[in-house]
Amino acid sequence: MRNKAGSYRAWLSSITMRLTMNIHPASASFANNIKQKSFIFNIASCCGASVHLVFIFLFVYIEQDFLAWFNIASVLLWLSTLYFNKCQQHAISASIMCGEIIAHAFLATKLLGADAGFQYYLWPMALLIVAVPVLPTVSSALLGITNMIAFGVFSVLFSQPIPGLAPHYFGLYIFNTIFASVPFIIIAAIARCLFENQFLKISQLAEHDELTKLYNRRFAQRLLQYYFSRARCGTKTFCIALVDVDNFKKINDELGHDMGDEALIKISHYLSNSLREKDICCRWGGEEFLFVFPNTQIEMIHKRLEEICQKMPKDVNIDQWHTPISCSFGLIQVQEEETLKEAFKRVDCLLYQAKNNGRYQVASDHIQDSTRCEEALI
Numbered sequence: 001m002r003n004k005a006g007s008y009r010a011w012l013s014s015i016t017m018r019l020t021m022n023i024h025p026a027s028a029s030f031a032n033n034i035k036q037k038s039f040i041f042n043i044a045s046c047c048g049a050s051v052h053l054v055f056i057f058l059f060v061y062i063e064q065d066f067l068a069w070f071n072i073a074s075v076l077l078w079l080s081t082l083y084f085n086k087c088q089q090h091a092i093s094a095s096i097m098c099g100e101i102i103a104h105a106f107l108a109t110k111l112l113g114a115d116a117g118f119q120y121y122l123w124p125m126a127l128l129i130v131a132v133p134v135l136p137t138v139s140s141a142l143l144g145i146t147n148m149i150a151f152g153v154f155s156v157l158f159s160q161p162i163p164g165l166a167p168h169y170f171g172l173y174i175f176n177t178i179f180a181s182v183p184f185i186i187i188a189a190i191a192r193c194l195f196e197n198q199f200l201k202i203s204q205l206a207e208h209d210e211l212t213k214l215y216n217r218r219f220a221q222r223l224l225q226y227y228f229s230r231a232r233c234g235t236k237t238f239c240i241a242l243v244d245v246d247n248f249k250k251i252n253d254e255l256g257h258d259m260g261d262e263a264l265i266k267i268s269h270y271l272s273n274s275l276r277e278k279d280i281c282c283r284w285g286g287e288e289f290l291f292v293f294p295n296t297q298i299e300m301i302h303k304r305l306e307e308i309c310q311k312m313p314k315d316v317n318i319d320q321w322h323t324p325i326s327c328s329f330g331l332i333q334v335q336e337e338e339t340l341k342e343a344f345k346r347v348d349c350l351l352y353q354a355k356n357n358g359r360y361q362v363a364s365d366h367i368q369d370s371t372r373c374e375e376a377l378i
């Protein structure tokens, strides 16, 4: 019972933490976020100020002087939000916009009736406040709900048409529904684009190695799981190769770690550029790389790797380093029913054998047999 209450409290506190969480200024995405918020809010400020400017003429035309004067103040308020956007005070901007929209919807529906449709502006405002993270999640959700409650209340409270306005209702309704729905769609589309963009950037960061820009080990593991599950169905054969730079420690020791990094970048470029488009090159860790060759037979890949291996000392040149740069390769064709662990044991074993036999060569189960290789490990 106590355990249940404890886990409930932990769940509640984790939810509360998430809901009230703000982006920390030290976060890498902070600068990017600020730019995107400013972009959306500047669009909102400009749209808001322009629509309210049009309202002034509209209210003069239908002889609603009080609303026309009110809208002069509204235009100034919306323009003032541009200043707050510039100062990165988006929460203040959002509060001003929200307050103005609620007050405007209240006055316009009270004086002109809900049939004029001025309450529809509460919808895009609710979307803006909830979709763009300028306020903590709880506060923005509460403001969004407030907008929706206001929409319902105004629609019901002021549902009686105002007798003198009957000829204007159709025009006002069309005008308001268009001018309220266009920002709604624009905000939703921008939020979607930004979300997709961020997601892409985060995936790039999560799947790529910082130094070489190749796919990293996390990605490689997911990729292998995918190919192993396909291979288990018996239709698709694939090969994997483990590649290790020979005597890399010497480069680090003699030229320093920074030059070692430079060398790793050049080696990774050479290796990845030597593969076909459908093959995948990942940095497995340190000076080790993993190749995945989908839907391929080992005979062909073996020849290809021999070529890559042979050409490497000529094609990879590092300043101040006159010893030829080379790699050793272990290559296997993954067998049906073989597990990832078993396949890695085999390929690792072949790489070990290539190293043991003098480096700068390809050891493959197409030529070597893996029993001999396992013996070499003992």
Ligand SMILES: Nc1nc2c(ncn2[C@@H]2O[C@H](COP(=O)(O)OP(=O)(O)OP(=O)(O)O)[C@@H](O)[C@H]2O)c(=O)[nH]1
Pocket (backbone or CB within 6 Å): 211, 244, 245, 246, 247, 248, 249, 250, 252, 256, 257, 258, 259, 260, 261, 264, 285, 286, 287, 355, 359
């Ligand atoms: N500069 C740099 N060095 C790295 C990086 N990752 C691993 N290393 C270095 O790579 C070297 C690997 O050394 P070893 O495992 O002894 O292998 P090796 O010298 O290449 O010798 P063999 O593999 O036996 O041919 C170590 O000196 C690591 O510090 C990196 O990201 N940058």
